[in-house]
Amino acid sequence: MSILAFGLPAHMEKWRVELPGYPPGDEQNGAIFWKPEGITVLFSNGLSWEHVSVSRKKRTPSWDDMHRIKELFWQPEDVVIQFHPPRSEYVNNHQHCLHLWRPMNGEIITPPSILVGIK
Numbered sequence: 001m002s003i004l005a006f007g008l009p010a011h012m013e014k015w016r017v018e019l020p021g022y023p024p025g026d027e028q029n030g031a032i033f034w035k036p037e038g039i040t041v042l043f044s045n046g047l048s049w050e051h052v053s054v055s056r057k058k059r060t061p062s063w064d065d066m067h068r069i070k071e072l073f074w075q076p077e078d079v080v081i082q083f084h085p086p087r088s089e090y091v092n093n094h095q096h097c098l099h100l101w102r103p104m105n106g107e108i109i110t111p112p113s114i115l116v117g118i119k
Contacts, residue, residue, distance in 0.1 A: 012072070041069060048104045050074075055097035070100055079108040 015032040017040075029044040039061065042053045054061045054069050061069075070080055080102045102108070113119060 037065065037068070039065060039069070043073065045104065050080075050102040050104055052100045053094075053097055054100070055094050058096065060096045061098050066098060066100065073100075074102065078102065079110055081108055 012032060015034050017031050017033045029046075031040065031042045033040050038056060040055050042051075044051050050073075052069060052073050054066060056065070066082070074080055080100045082098060082100060
């Protein structure tokens with residue numbers, strides 16, 4: 001179960017911000033500016049998806065950045081995905097933004113770990 005189902009934990013509320021042009025969030029939807037890391041995170045759940053967008057001002061988030069955000073918003077054993085959609089479906093509102101997704105009503109199938117490498 002993700003924190004998107006319950007809202008931000010108290011220790012993360014201090015980073016919640018209101019973004020110009022976005023409606024105010026509720027417990028499950030909103031934005032934080034994670035000051036220790038210089039990362040802006042928009043989070044929402046709707047249309048049967050949990051979604052977190054992660055951006056930095058001057059560079060695209062690294063794998064480590066995305067992993068830390070994944071661990072903040074979901075449980076260690078939850079599977080989340082980053083899509084590479086068809087070019088006709090691209091949306092790019094921020095040059096340095098990546099997205100994590102998790103369906104609320106289903107399981108993400110993953111390949112056997114041996115196909116990635118030896119544990």
